[in-house]
Amino acid sequence: MKSKIPLLLVALLLGQAVWADAGFSIGRRKAPTRVTFEGTANLSGYTLVRMFYTYNDSDWKKLNPQRGRMDTINDTYYDYVQDGGRRWEESDRYLHYALLDTAGKITDSFTLFMKKYDNHLRITGVNGGKLQYTIKKKKAVFQYGVIADDGEGENHRLARTIFILCSLTGLAALIVLFVKKRKTQLA
Amino acid sequence: MTLLIALFGFFIIKGLLWLPFYFKQARVYLLVNLFTSMLVAPFITLLYHETDFDFTIVYAGMIVLDSLMLFFLVQRNGWKAVPAAFLANTIAIVFFFLGNG
Known part of the structure; x- marks a missing residue:
């Protein structure tokens, strides 16, 4: 465990250095x-x-x-x-x-x-x-583009739903991977 | 940034940067990469545009999530998981900010 602390500290320092220039302070669109x-x-x-x-x-x-x-x-x-x-x-x-x-x-x-x-x-x-x-x-609702930037199209609610569905699919797939891994370890 | 560009970007960045760490487990790490990208890319886009959530926490959260996924699903080696997750997510978040303005 002791040997991991310097590594984590270096990671933290590098993270801070990157954070300073990574655009965290940019005003959000x-x-x-x-x-x-x-x-x-x-x-x-x-x-x-x-x-x-x-x-x-x-x-x-x-x-x-x-x-x-x-x-x-x-x-x-x-x-x-x-x-x-x-x-x-x-x-x-x-x-x-x-x-x-x-x-x-x-x-x-x-x-x-x-x-x-x-x-x-x-x-x-x-x-x-x-x-x-x-x-x-x-x-006002942010107009997310799904496949291409569609300017001021009226499909932003659909696009937003697709963003949420995609995120949930990723979460579900990770849970399935965990369950499968656990089953293989037990077997 | 559109969903496809965000997903492809995250997938390619993580895929390339994790390759030297998990060369022998290519199939598993690419699967984990795909699913974490699917979970994170759209979620942080929503957070970015619809909330005032602090992205320092999001950045740290992404590193922790990827470290845990790599540790538990690919190879139980913290020495590989933490730097790999840190490196990939740092580049990924810069890409995200460049794309989202």
Whole structure:
């Protein structure tokens, strides 16, 4: 036993050395969040635009909204916020939206905080220059690729189940190996 | 990282690094390698993306698991099992972090 202690200590030291550079402190790539829109046909002459995104809610007031930087929102438009990973700086985001009248003047604005939840914005209309909408929140799920990266495919729940099944199969197979080994030893 | 890439990566890394240790028990160690890879690769991917679990513990856990498996299922020799598990899992976890970002 004594002779094994130095070996274990060396292993521990090497482990620590590797740990320092192995990326343990890298921000993790969590489930990306997405905001989708529905009912943009109800805007009746108004235009909904995404002005910009910021890391801090109060930052946007310092920014000067420029028409060229705005994205016009329609039913197929979505914003995608990736959290963690090498692009850790894109973690939680505040997305700032504005409602413009036909002259291009801002009549209403709102901010969405994006983290951990997908938002679905259902626009019901415009009343006196103010946007009428409801928001549905849904827990964002990490989209695991199984065979190939399928981008934003909708099969992430199936993929996740396959990950779990594969892990359980490995565990079951190891238990079977143990039982078989034990039986052979006893026999 | 996709499941297939994670599995193949773990299997190949462990398979190559365990070869000098368990050359004569190739069939058994490859089987243990396959099953531990199947257990660990998807499980730590889920842990990595869905929890804030400390990966130092995961790394240590992987080494302990592989050491025990090699010791009890392949050859009862701690002098081989611990370094083999340590070496293979160190490379495997670096591969995992490179793949998962």
